[in-house]
Amino acid sequence: MITSRTAPVRNASLAVTNAVFIGRSVRLSLRNAEALIMAIMLPVMLMLLFTYVFGGAIDPGGDYVNYVVPGIILLCAGFGSSSTAVDVAQDMTSGIIDRFRTMPIRSLSVIAGHVAASLARNLLATGVVIGVAFVVGFRSSAGFLEWLAAIGVIALFILALTWLFAAIGLVAGSPSAASGYGFILLFLPYLSSAFVPTTTMPGWLQGVANHQPITPVIETIRALLAGTPIGHSAWLAVVWCLGILLLALAWSLATFRRKAGRR
C-alpha cells in the first residue's frame, strides 16, 4: 500500500515537532560514542590534572580544588557545547535540512533540538565534574538554594554558549569549518579568573580578563558554592549570559532565514 490508509491531514504541533527533534539530537549524541566518552572523561581528567598536578604549585595549602571547580565546569561546558556547531553545520550541509524545509513544520526546531541535547549533555558533564570534585576533596558551604542558583547560572551559561555555537554552525560552510571557528571560543576560560585570580596577571591582561563574560560567571558560581563575596558578579553574569543568548538567537534566526531564502 503506497498511499497510506491511515494518513492524517493534521499538521504536527510545535510541541511534537520540538519533541521529535530533541529526541533525534539526544539519540545522535548517544550514538556518537567518542564525543560522549570525551564529554565524560574530559571533566575527570581536568579535575585530576588541576588538583594533583597544578594545584600544589598554585596553592600549596591544598585548597585549590575549592577554587578551581567552577573553572573546570565552564571549561567542560565550553568544550561540550562546541560540538553543537559541528552538528548544526552537518545538518545544514546535508540534504536533510531541505527535506525538513519542505514540510509544514517549523524547521528551526532542528537547531533547537541540538541545543536541548547539548544542554542535557553538558549538565551531565557538570554532574560528573562535581562528583569527581567531591572525591578529590572539594567541600562546599552551599545550602540547597545556593546549589540551585549555581546550577541555574551554569545552565544559563551553557544555553547562551550553545546558541552561540549553533549560530557559528549555521554561518560555517562545512562541519570542519564550524569546528575550527568554535575552537577560538574555547580559550576564553584561560583568560579569566577560572584558574588563577586575575590579580596575578599583568595589568593589560587583567583588563581583558575582568571584562570578559567568563569571569563574572565564574565568580558567581564560586561565591555560591564556596561562600566568597559575590559583589556585582551575579547580575553581571546574568546580563552577560542573557545578552549573548539574545544575540546568538537573533544571529541564528537571521542566518537560517538568509540561507533558506538564498538557496
Place this chain on the structure above:
Amino acid sequence: MHEFAIETKGLRKAFGRQTVLDGIDLTVRAGTIFALLGPNGAGKTTLINILSTLTKPDGGSAYVAGRDVVRERDAVKRSISLTGQFAAVDDMLTAKENLRMMGRLSGFTADEARARTAELLKLFDLEASAGKLVKTYSGGMRRRLDLAVSLVADRPVLFLDEPTTGLDTVSRRALWETILQLRSRGMTIFLTTQYLEEADQLADRIAVIAGGRIVASGTAQELKSRVGEDMIELRGADDELLAVHATDGSIQDIRRTLNELAGKVPADTRISLRKPSMDDVFVALTTTRLEEAAQ
C-alpha cells in the same frame, strides 16, 4: 481538484550574474507524470527547489496545487513531498527511526507512525535491515529509503530529482514500477532526469530544459520524432566516433543513409544502431532552434 497540479509562468532565477532560469513556462496536469530532461547544470534542481518552496524565484509565478509557491508557502508545503537529488536521510538513525520520525513530523500519532513505518519498510523491501544504521546502507538501499521517507505522508504532488541516478538496472526498473503505481493512485509526479529512456518509460509529458529555457515539450513520441527513431553510429578502426545519423529504423532508410556515406568514410568503418540518447535529443533540439532563429 485543480486541472493543473503545477503551473509556472515566466519563472526566472539568477545566481549572481549567472542566469539559470530564463523564463520557464510549463503546466503539469494533475495525476500525470512529468519529466524534466536536461544536461548537468541546466537548472533542473533549481526549478525543483523553487517549486518545492526552498528557493525564491527572482521573477515570474509558480503555482503548485493551486497555491502560489512564494505567497502561500505553507499551503504548498502541505501538498508536496520532495526527494532531492542527494539522499536526505539521517545516517545515524536506522531506517525504522527515520520513517517514524517523519511520521511524527507529518502529524501522525506514535501508533500511526509505527503502522506506516511497517507498511513502507515492507513495500520498499527494507525490512531485513530496518534496524541497522543508515550509514551502513548501500547507495540503492539509501535511495529506496529516501523515497519511502517522502511517501510517509500522503501528499498529492511528488518531486523527484534524478531519482534513479546511481542505481543499477534492477533497482531502476523497480523504482519505475513504484513511480507508475503512485500515478495510478492519483499522485502527480514531477521528476528530473538525464536519461531519455527514463522519461520515455515513465512520463506522460516531457520538457527539455537547456540554457535556462524549455526548448521542447511534448510526449515522448513527439520528441523522438524530432530526433529520429534510431541512431546510426559510425566508428573508425580505433573505435573513435566518426558520425551519428538519425534514421527511422527501416531497412530502406538505413540503406539510403549507408549509400550516401559510401566512399565518404573508410571501408573498415563499423556501424551500429542504437536508440536516441539524451545528447541526441539535445543536439537535435538546440540545432533546430538555431535554424529556426536563422530563418
